[in-house]
Amino acid sequence: MKGEEDPMKIFEIVKSKKLLPAKIDELVPLSFIGQAAVGFYRQKIKLMDQLKMTEAQRKATLADGQDAGEMLLDIEARIGELLPSPEEAQKLGSRRGADISAGRKTTPCVRPQGVDAQRAKHSRKIHNNPDIVEKVKKQARENEDIPTKTAVLSEIRYEKEKKRRKEAEKNRQEIKTIITIDQTKYLNALDRCISILPQKPPKKWNEKAIKEATTKAKIIIKRLEVFI
Numbered sequence: 001m002k003g004e005e006d007p008m009k010i011f012e013i014v015k016s017k018k019l020l021p022a023k024i025d026e027l028v029p030l031s032f033i034g035q036a037a038v039g040f041y042r043q044k045i046k047l048m049d050q051l052k053m054t055e056a057q058r059k060a061t062l063a064d065g066q067d068a069g070e071m072l073l074d075i076e077a078r079i080g081e082l083l084p085s086p087e088e089a090q091k092l093g094s095r096r097g098a099d100i101s102a103g104r105k106t107t108p109c110v111r112p113q114g115v116d117a118q119r120a121k122h123s124r125k126i127h128n129n130p131d132i133v134e135k136v137k138k139q140a141r142e143n144e145d146i147p148t149k150t151a152v153l154s155e156i157r158y159e160k161e162k163k164r165r166k167e168a169e170k171n172r173q174e175i176k177t178i179i180t181i182d183q184t185k186y187l188n189a190l191d192r193c194i195s196i197l198p199q200k201p202p203k204k205w206n207e208k209a210i211k212e213a214t215t216k217a218k219i220i221i222k223r224l225e226v227f228i
Contacts, residue, residue, distance in 0.1 A: 011037055011068075020074060024082045027075055028114045034072035041065030042146055062144060069146040070137050073126060076149060080127030083120050122153060129156050193220075 011033040014020065021027050041064060044051070048058050115123070126133060132155050140147035201213070221228075 077127045080123035
């Protein structure tokens with residue numbers, strides 16, 4: 001992109017042709033232009049009654065705003081795609097620190113100017129959740145609204161929490177099932193004891209046998225005292 005060209009015009013050209021730059025250092029400034037464009041359209045739609053816009057003008061402005069919002073999401077997704085992963089960024093950062101300490105020529109910057117750690121994290125999330133991005137775009141069209149990064153990130157958090165709760169409920173059910181199986185096994189063991197053990201002991205016992213029977217009876221009673 002040439003610096004002397006009108007930034008908004010550049011964004012409009014990119015938006016109309018739906019052709020994103022391939023370099024991250026061109027995407028980042030374009031994203032800032034896109035944010036300004038989306039803000040402009042949102043404000044214009046908000047003031048449409050004061051501006052005395054016709055229905056056709058309102059629809060055209062809304063459509064332009066939606067196109068700009070969708071393009072901005074596409075730009076953020078592309079930035080997230082081109083950024084190094086957190087693991088790669090950590091390795092690059094460590095290598096750059098080592099190069100600086102050794103007085104060697106440093107490796108390229110981990111993140112380009114204008115992309116801090118928080119934004120990098122958000123861009124990666126947008127790139128990694130294309131289905132949610134499309135869902136937000138579709139909902140915005142249906143609700144006559146402009147899709148935003150905030151809406152996408154909120155939906156990602158919602159889906160993540162929903163998945164977490166679903167997994168937690170699944171784990172609770174599995175634990176409940178395991179407890180039920182253990183209880184069943186214990187009851188079956190009691191049934192076997194009852195069926196094997198005679199209702200009445202023999203009438204005559206010698207001293208050694210009565211001592212051994214008493215010891216075993218105490219063990220059984222001790223194990224069952226929680227139920228008594």
